[in-house]
Amino acid sequence: MAHHEIDRSFTYNSWNREFPSRLSIESGDTVRIEMNDASDGQVHAEMSVEEYKLIDRTKIHALTGPISVAGAEPGDQLKIEILKYEHEGWAWTSIVPGLGLLDEDFTEPYLHIWKLDGDKTYSMPGLTLDLDPFCGIIGVQREEAGEFATRPPGPFGGNMDVKHLVAGSTLHLPVFVEGAGLCAGDCHATQGDGEVCINGMEAPMTVTFKVTLVKDKPLEAPYILTPGQLISPRYTEKPFHAFVESAVDPREACKQVVRRAIKYLMERVGLSREQAYVTCSVVLDLKVSQLVNVPTTTITGYLPEAIFNESV
Structure with missing residues (x-):
């Protein structure tokens, strides 16, 4: 069993089963994946809201990958053990007019930068928030041909925003194309169930997976085995x-x-x-x-x- 690394020097902002693999691994290998934040590196720790208003929103949800798993075919599944997350000391959350649960209540853009201090942040007055990092997006390439936006999740996984994809969890995904085409991105330092303003704590991050191929075991949709402790x-x-x-x-x-x-x-x-x-x-x-x-x-x-x- 080998260990691999894939950097974020090149990312995708959509799903497309024709994208060439950036890395090929064997079943049982581990891989350390560098990921940009949800803005694909456009937001920075010193950014103002005026600068934030100018980012290119077609680049939302940067995906690192695809990673090809040897022998993976439709009808198989990937078992992805999430081993470790490493944040880079900062994150951001925004309000975007027209998006989010309370889109009619908030009509002006807003940006909050969080300083991450170990496993906590003290960046909101009067509050101490615990960090529970996870990938907002883990998925495989879709069965359908063509290019698809990253926002909607589906049977392939994708932008699920399930906050319990923390280290120690295991995600099972169905395989739809040869090699699977595993991608990950959109890391959050923490998030509430609902992600109501449109963001969690969006953060550049590195995640380490162990990926095992499970042959001839069809799966209808993502399945997660997560630690019993579902809250900090x-x-x-x-x-x-x-x-x-x-x-x-x-x-x-x-x-x-x-x-x-x-x-x-x-x-x-x-x-x-x-x-x-x-x-x-x-x-x-x-x-x-x-x-x-x-x-x-x-x-x-x-x-x-x-x-x-x-x-x-």
Whole structure:
């Protein structure tokens, strides 16, 4: 079993099964993958919001790869063990008019730069947030011919933004093309379930995978085996603030939950509306609490008390 490295000197901003492989590996090999942030290296740690407004949004979601796995064919699956993440000390989160859950509430662009200090960040006034790095995108090349935007995920994986793809998790992906064409990117230093403002903590990062080919075992869609601890252990040491809303339209219930959480953060530690919205995107977890009371859905948003530097 060999170890490989692939750098971020060349990235793709779309899926296309015709892209040539940048690296070929054998089943059981490990590979260390360098990845640009979600802007494909356009955002930097000293960037102003005025500069941010000018970035090329066609370059969103830089993918490092494709990586070809010897012997991989349609009907097989890849077993991807996520071994390690390495961040580079900073990340960013933005508000983009017209995007995100509360697109009607926020009409001006906003950019927040986070300084990452080990496994925490202290870059939002009054708060200490834990880091739980993961890849927003891990995927294989799609079955369909042609070039496809990276934003929609699918059976091939892709832009799933599942925050539990942390080190220690194992991801299984179905193979659709010869060699599989594994790609990864869009790393987040942490993220809340929902990623409501359109970003997590977007960060340049390096990830190490162990990739094993599982022959003749079709898989309908991605499957993850993740550690039992689904939230930062420090957060479980204190209570959670739970905002509950019910509506016929689940998205409307989500909006009301997030608006209430924003108001709480503003009143509790004096954050601006923009700061509070960004904070919700990286730490508030939206959960479906019930679907049985048709046609009403109940959504609950959980905000950890442990993030606040001073208790209530």
